[in-house]
Amino acid sequence: MKRAHLGLVLLAALLAALPAFAGSYALSVATLILYFAYTGQAWNVMMGFAGQLSLGHSLYVGVGAYAAGAIFFHYGIGPWAGLWVAILLCVALGMVIGFLAFRFGISGVYFALLTIAFAEFTRIGFDHFDWVGGPGGMFLRVAQRDTWDVAAFRGPPLMYYYTMLFLTAGAFALCSFLLKSRAGYYWQAIRENEEAAQALGINSFRWKMYAVALSSAMTAVSGVFFAFYYNNLFPEQMFHISRSIEIILGPIIGGVGTLFGPILGAAVLTLLSDGITELLAALGWEFPGIKQVFYGVVLLLVVMFLPHGIWPPLARRLGLNA
Amino acid sequence: MLEVRNLSKSFRGLRAVRDASFDIPAGDIHGLIGPNGAGKTTIFNMIAGVYTPDSGDIFLDGKRIDGLRPDQVCAAGIGRTFQIVKPFAGLSVLDNVIVGALQRSKNVSEARTLSHTILEKLGLAPKRELPASSLTLPDRKRLEVARALATRPRLLLLDEVMAGMRPIECDLMVQVFRDLNRNEGLTILLIEHVMRAVMALARNIGVLHHGELIARGTPEQVVRDPAVLECYLGEETEV
Amino acid sequence: MTPDLILNVTIAGVLTGLVYGLMALGLSVIFGVVRVVNFAHGEMMTIAMYAAVVLFAALKLDPFIVMLPVGAAFFAFGYAMQAGFINPFITRPEHSQFMLLVAVAIIMVNALLMVFGPDARNVQVDYQLESFEIGKILLDKARLYAAIAALVAAAALFAFFKFTLAGKAIRACADNYMGAKVVGLDVKHLYALTFGLGSVCVAIAGCAMVLLVEVTPALGPAYTLLAFVIVIVGGLGSMPGALLGGVLIGVSEALAGLFIAPSAKSMFSFGLLILVLLLRPQGLLGKKA
Numbered sequence: 018m019k020r021a022h023l024g025l026v027l028l029a030a031l032l033a034a035l036p037a038f039a040g041s042y043a044l045s046v047a048t049l050i051l052y053f054a055y056t057g058q059a060w061n062v063m064m065g066f067a068g069q070l071s072l073g074h075s076l077y078v079g080v081g082a083y084a085a086g087a088i089f090f091h092y093g094i095g096p097w098a099g100l101w102v103a104i105l106l107c108v109a110l111g112m113v114i115g116f117l118a119f120r121f122g123i124s125g126v127y128f129a130l131l132t133i134a135f136a137e138f139t140r141i142g143f144d145h146f147d148w149v150g151g152p153g154g155m156f157l158r159v160a161q162r163d164t165w166d167v168a169a170f171r172g173p174p175l176m177y178y179y180t181m182l183f184l185t186a187g188a189f190a191l192c193s194f195l196l197k198s199r200a201g202y203y204w205q206a207i208r209e210n211e212e213a214a215q216a217l218g219i220n221s222f223r224w225k226m227y228a229v230a231l232s233s234a235m236t237a238v239s240g241v242f243f244a245f246y247y248n249n250l251f252p253e254q255m256f257h258i259s260r261s262i263e264i265i266l267g268p269i270i271g272g273v274g275t276l277f278g279p280i281l282g283a284a285v286l287t288l289l290s291d292g293i294t295e296l297l298a299a300l301g302w303e304f305p306g307i308k309q310v311f312y313g314v315v316l317l318l319v320v321m322f323l324p325h326g327i328w329p330p331l332a333r334r335l336g337l338n339a
Numbered sequence: 340m341l342e343v344r345n346l347s348k349s350f351r352g353l354r355a356v357r358d359a360s361f362d363i364p365a366g367d368i369h370g371l372i373g374p375n376g377a378g379k380t381t382i383f384n385m386i387a388g389v390y391t392p393d394s395g396d397i398f399l400d401g402k403r404i405d406g407l408r409p410d411q412v413c414a415a416g417i418g419r420t421f422q423i424v425k426p427f428a429g430l431s432v433l434d435n436v437i438v439g440a441l442q443r444s445k446n447v448s449e450a451r452t453l454s455h456t457i458l459e460k461l462g463l464a465p466k467r468e469l470p471a472s473s474l475t476l477p478d479r480k481r482l483e484v485a486r487a488l489a490t491r492p493r494l495l496l497l498d499e500v501m502a503g504m505r506p507i508e509c510d511l512m513v514q515v516f517r518d519l520n521r522n523e524g525l526t527i528l529l530i531e532h533v534m535r536a537v538m539a540l541a542r543n544i545g546v547l548h549h550g551e552l553i554a555r556g557t558p559e560q561v562v563r564d565p566a567v568l569e570c571y572l573g574e575e576t577e578v
Numbered sequence: 579m580t581p582d583l584i585l586n587v588t589i590a591g592v593l594t595g596l597v598y599g600l601m602a603l604g605l606s607v608i609f610g611v612v613r614v615v616n617f618a619h620g621e622m623m624t625i626a627m628y629a630a631v632v633l634f635a636a637l638k639l640d641p642f643i644v645m646l647p648v649g650a651a652f653f654a655f656g657y658a659m660q661a662g663f664i665n666p667f668i669t670r671p672e673h674s675q676f677m678l679l680v681a682v683a684i685i686m687v688n689a690l691l692m693v694f695g696p697d698a699r700n701v702q703v704d705y706q707l708e709s710f711e712i713g714k715i716l717l718d719k720a721r722l723y724a725a726i727a728a729l730v731a732a733a734a735l736f737a738f739f740k741f742t743l744a745g746k747a748i749r750a751c752a753d754n755y756m757g758a759k760v761v762g763l764d765v766k767h768l769y770a771l772t773f774g775l776g777s778v779c780v781a782i783a784g785c786a787m788v789l790l791v792e793v794t795p796a797l798g799p800a801y802t803l804l805a806f807v808i809v810i811v812g813g814l815g816s817m818p819g820a821l822l823g824g825v826l827i828g829v830s831e832a833l834a835g836l837f838i839a840p841s842a843k844s845m846f847s848f849g850l851l852i853l854v855l856l857l858r859p860q861g862l863l864g865k866k867a
Contacts (some may be wrong), residue, residue, distance in 0.1 A: 070673050098783050126615050126676065130806055130856050137803065141845040199441050206438045209427035216387065216421070216488055218413035218442035258799055262680065269677055306795070307637030313684030320677045320702040324670060 021337045031184055032214050036175055037193055044178055050287045051181035052242065057267035057279030058188040059235035064265075065274030066192075066201070068126070068208030069118075073132030074264045076139055077107045077233045079255035081240020085178040086250055087149050096245050097171040103237040110135075111233030115226050133258060140256030157244065170245045184242070185280065189233060193276055196235035204228055208274075259309075267310060270319045272326025281328050289315065340365040340526055340550075341386070341494055346395035346405075348381055355381045358395070363494070365487045368435045368520055369523045370541030370558075374570060377547040379530045380422055383496050386528075387419045388412035399494070413442060418492030420483040420501050422530075426471040433458065433467040435482055439489030454489055461485045461515060481512070488519070494526045495519075501533040513539045539563075546570070582714045587832045589715060593725035595828020597786050599821035600728040602803065602808035603735065604779030606820040609809060611752040611772045613714070614664055617679040620801025622688035622777060626652065626784025627793040628694060637670040641701055641785040642727060649781040652764045656777025661770040668769075684834050690795040698792035706789060724786035731782045732821055737777065752815070800844070813861025822862060831840065 036044055060074050084106050085099030114135055118128050144152045165172040171179075187316050195201050207215040207221045239284060244250060254260070271282025293311050324328065341363040347358045356378040361404055363369045363550045371379050384390045386397055388409040397405040399415055407415070418439075427435050440450035440457075450483055452539075458464045461481045466474065471482060480500050480571065487495060519525040531537045537558065544561045548555040548570040554561050561567055599814055605619045629648045629863075630641045663682075687726045705719040739745035750766050751758040759765050791797075804827065812823025834846040854861060 040671055066671075073472040117852075117856055121859070123715070123855055123859065127810075127855055127859065129676065130810070131852065133803060134807075134851045134855075137851070138848040141842060141848075145839070146839060197447065202434065202438050202441055202447070204429055205430060205434075207430050210425045212389075212409075213421065213425035213427065213486075214438070216413060216419050217486060218410050220408070220410045220437075230480045256577060258803075262684070273673075304692040305687035305696060309688035310692065313681045313688065316677065316684065317681035320674060320681055325675055329668050 020335075021024070024335075026339065029186065033186050036178060039159075043173060044064070046159045046287060046291060048174065048178045048246075050283050051178070053184045053263070053267045053283035053287060054280040055185045055188050056236060056239040056264050057271075057283055058192060059232055059239060060264050061268045061273065061279050061284075062192065062235065063228050064183065065268065066196075066204040066208065067225050067231070068204075069225065070105050070129045071132045071133070071232075071259070072138030072265070074232075074236055075256050075258070076110065076132070076136040076208060077236035078240040078260065078264070079136075079139065079250075080110060081107050081148050081237035082244040082250055082255060083113035083155070083240075084237075085241040086155055086244040089157055089244075090155055091148075095168055095301065096241055097168065100238065103241050104234045107233040107237035107240070108230050111229045112226060113288035115229035117252055119130050119222050119225050130258065133261070136256050136258065136261060143252035146252075149252075150250070152252060153248055157248040157250075159248055176298065177242075180242065189276060191278070194278065200224070200227070227270050263313070266316060268326075270315065270326060271316070272328035275328050275332075278326050278328040281331075282309070282326065285310070285327065286315065286333060340367075340400055341528070342396075342398040342411070343382070343386070344396045344398070345394050346382065346385060346397065348378075348385060348390060349393055354550050356385070356392075358546075358551050359547070359550070360395075361545050361552065361555065363528055365493075366524050368516070368521065368529070368540050368542050370449060370544040371528065371547060372532070372537060372561075373547035379547050380498060381550075382547070383419065383498055383528075383530060386412070387417065387496060394528045411489055416493040417496060418487035418490045418494070419499055420480070420487050420498050424476070424479045424483045426479050426482055427545055428472040430471055431465055431468050432471055432474070432482055432519070435471050436485050436489045437452060439486040442490040450489075454485075455461040457485045457488050460518075461488075462511065477508050480504065484512075484515075492525070494528065496514045497527060497529040497531075499530055499532060501531060501536045504533075504548035506535065509533060509536055510539075512536070516540055541568075583645040584833075584836070585714065586716050588829055588835050590721060591829035591832030592825050593721040593828070594715060594720075594790060594832070595825035596725040596728040596821065597783050597790070598804065598808060598825070598828050599785070599812075599824025600731055600779050601783035602730055602812065602824050603820040604783070605775035605805040606809045606812070606814065606817060607735070607779070608773055608776035609735050610815040611748055612660065612664075612769045614660075614773070615676050617676060618683035618686055619780065619805045621683045621690075621798035621804070621835060622652070622780045623784045623787070623801045623805075624690060624793060624795065624798040626687060626781045626790040627797070628690060628699070629781075630785045630788045631699045631701055632795060634703075640703060641788055642723065645650070645727065645782050645785045648785055649778045652777040652781035653774040655774075657770045657774035659660075659777075660773035661766065664773070665766050665769060669716040675725065683802065687795050687798040690798070690838045694795065696794060696796075700792040703789070718802045720789040724789055726840060727786050731779060732817070735779065736817060738775070740810060744768070744771065804844075804847065807847050810859070811850060811854045811861055816861065819861055819863035826862075 035047055035182065039047065043207055048284065056078065063069050063071050081103040084103040085096050088094045088099040088102060089096065111284065117129055123131055139266055143149060149155050160169060160171050162171065162173055165176050176265050203214070203219050203224050206217070206219060268279040268281035269282065270286060272278025289307055290311060294308060297307060319326065344360050346356055346359045371382065373379055381390065385392050385405065388407045388411060391406050396403060399417065404412055404415055413450060420508060427438065434436060436454035436457055437447065437450045440453045444450035444453055455464070458467050461484060463478065463481055463485060466478065474482060496515050501512060504512065516527060517540065529540065541558055544556065544558055545552050547562055553566045554564045555568060584650060594863040601623055605616055608614055610615045626648055630644050633639050633644045634641065664678065667678055708719045710719060710722065739749060747763050748771065750770050751763060753763050755765065808823035808827050809820055814820030827837040828849065830846055835843045
């Protein structure tokens with residue numbers, strides 16, 4: 018265990034010091050990796066902990082982004098207030114979906130389809146929702162990009178990097194804590210065998226709802242970050258199913274249910290994808306869609322040969338406890 | 340402690356249990372036997388909250404428990420094992436039991452201590468760090484019992500835990516249950532086909548056939564009851 | 579908004595719905611028997627559509643003629659997919675199988691994007707512009723022929739499952755995997771056969787569909803979802819249910835397009851899916867699990 022702790026501390030230090038020796042491009046890639054690591058971790062709470070496969074997580078990113086973005090766009094209210102609205106909305110949405118699914122006994126494939134249906138429904142809905150800009154999208158004013166204005170969440174890329182680093186570290190710490198607590202035991206029990214869990218006094222409905230609420234709340238934060246980092250939102254993009262798939266690729270490749278899996282998966286995916294793009298550009302093979310084919314192939318290989326993700330066998334090799 | 344009154348349950352026209360009534364006083368060890376398909380597990384499932392009875396009542400210490408959810412039944416003090424064991428395969432043996440122990444323990448470390456004790460009692464302590472999926476069937480059955488015991492039940496429902504065990508393992512389990520019953524006053528209701536265990540443990544036995552209780556009494560009485568013999572061995576016919 | 583218009587739109591919806599139904603039938607057979615969540619179903623349909631486009635462009639072959647070779651190719655492909663790829667996954671956890679096909683779907687869609695680009699393609703034959711007039715009713719020839727092809731294919735599939743030995747064997751596997759194995763059925767081969775048959779449905783539906791709509795790679799995921807909506811609404815494990823579901827979705831999409839806005843069509847389908855999942859998860863004609 019101590020080895021693992023040492024490794025973590027080293028990694029954290031490395032990431033904190035990264036801006037000192039990384040160029041602006043590398044920094045933006047790192048921010049992207051952390052974004053996917055964080056969002057993947059948020060998704061992991063629902064899937065890896067409570068065993069509910071959500072393929073519509075783009076719903077929470079989108080609603081979170083649009084909620085905070087629209088409040089800023091229309092009323093000039095900053096992201097910190099918008100954050101709470103975003104979280105509240107997403108938790109409410111998550112609980113509606115969770116309630117509908119769990120009360121009616123929908124699980125597995127059907128649950129996944131339900132989440133997809135909600136995301137798609139929202140996507141089309143927002144396309145017709147003029148208050149948030151409809152299909153043309155919503156563009157947020159960027160006041161400045163030089164000094165750190167944490168209140169308005171505006172500043173240089175460095176600020177966004179450290180925000181994402183803080184969020185990812187926070188998510189890791191939170192999940193680590195939860196996993197070892199009563200919640201973690203109960204969630205894993207439900208995931209392994211819900212009937213047996215109930216016989217041991219676990220109100221599986223309530224605990225599944227907790228997982229859904231936490232997952233959607235965390236993902237809402239992701240959305241708010243997205244809104245104020247990229248500053249343009251389109252329903253086609255935000256709620257699209259490929260967004261949902263992007264979110265889950267990291268945890269699945271890294272290792273569902275593990276703590277470090279989403280982070281590792283996000284890193285592997287983003288770095289390889291960037292590398293492949295560079296390689297293809299150098300070779301002159303630039304086609305639309307080639308990056309996604311690559312994603313698909315990596316996913317395929319991992320699913321076929323490393324069903325538990327990259328992290329568990331890697332952790333064993335390094336002598337760590339996953 | 341447990342009063343079952345006129346319990347009935349049908350599944351799409353098939354009467355699984357009809358009008359079953361019995362009492363189990365606190366501290367008793369009560370056996371429920373009968374041919375396969377007689378409705379024994381259905382009665383268990385009604386007590387444990389998995390099914391709601393079509394009619395009838397179940398009282399635990401005077402409070403109605405029929406219609407409660409399984410987790411509420413556990414909170415009320417009833418623990419159960421499953422006929423087809425349901426271990427948390429991805430978790431370690433110890434973690435499996437900790438899940439149960441968290442029902443009554445205030446925190447994880449208290450739960451862990453309790454779990455250690457229970458695993459010792461059931462002879463699973465050496466295997467506590469192993470994944471539950473790696474256990475043999477008899478060990479899985481022991482784990483199932485350990486997990487249920489960790490919820491500190493006052494009444495333990497055992498569904499065919501002896502099936503598949505060698506006689507010596509069976510005797511060990513019988514000893515564990517006897518000790519728990521004598522030292523901690525644990526009331527036990529067990530479904531069993533392994534007569535060795537039933538005769539050794541049960542002070543009272545109910546015999547279920549086609550959903551109805553056809554005989555009740557001490558082991559000695561029940562074994563000699565002609566109705567019981569008929570349902571197991573068939574009628575005597577003139578050749 | 580005359581009654582005639584509504585009637586014609588509805589009839590068009592029924593005809594298109596039958597083609598949807600054939601596509602969904604393929605999924606119902608695959609999902610219902612092999613229990614594989616074929617998340618690449620719509621992508622396969624899109625590939626069939628592109629195949630028809632290419633063959634038409636190169637050899638001037640009418641999509642209805644092309645149905646045979648494309649169907650055969652798809653059968654082989656489907657068989658190979660199941661036998662080689664998916665069969666080892668039967669024992670793995672559900673989300674693992676699911677992700678396998680998600681990966682295949684991603685590869686398919688983007689490979690199509692790479693080869694054909696994002697622009698829409700279609701087939702242009704004379705009879706697409708013609709229609710039969712029966713009183714006030716206008717039946718587009720292309721749509722009618724497509725629907726007939728779908729019905730014929732569906733009927734052939736029904737007949738296969740009802741009357742042939744292989745068909746009965748497949749139904750046995752669907753009912754009881756272990757039991758089928760125990761009586762000596764080569765389940766792996768039968769599963770592959772089933773996937774092959776499901777793929778043929780998709781091939782024929784695709785060749786028919788390309789007469790009715792333009793094809794872009796993005797249709798893949800849209801059709802996958804549509805297929806699932808239809809199968810769930812119609813009822814898993816029910817072949818007539820798939821056709822019925824297809825018709826229902828076809829009609830509701832057509833009417834929603836007429837009364838609300840064309841882009842809101844699929845919203846209705848998803849809303850319907852949510853309702854069905856909640857209130858009647860076995861679908862209209864499905865059996866309760």
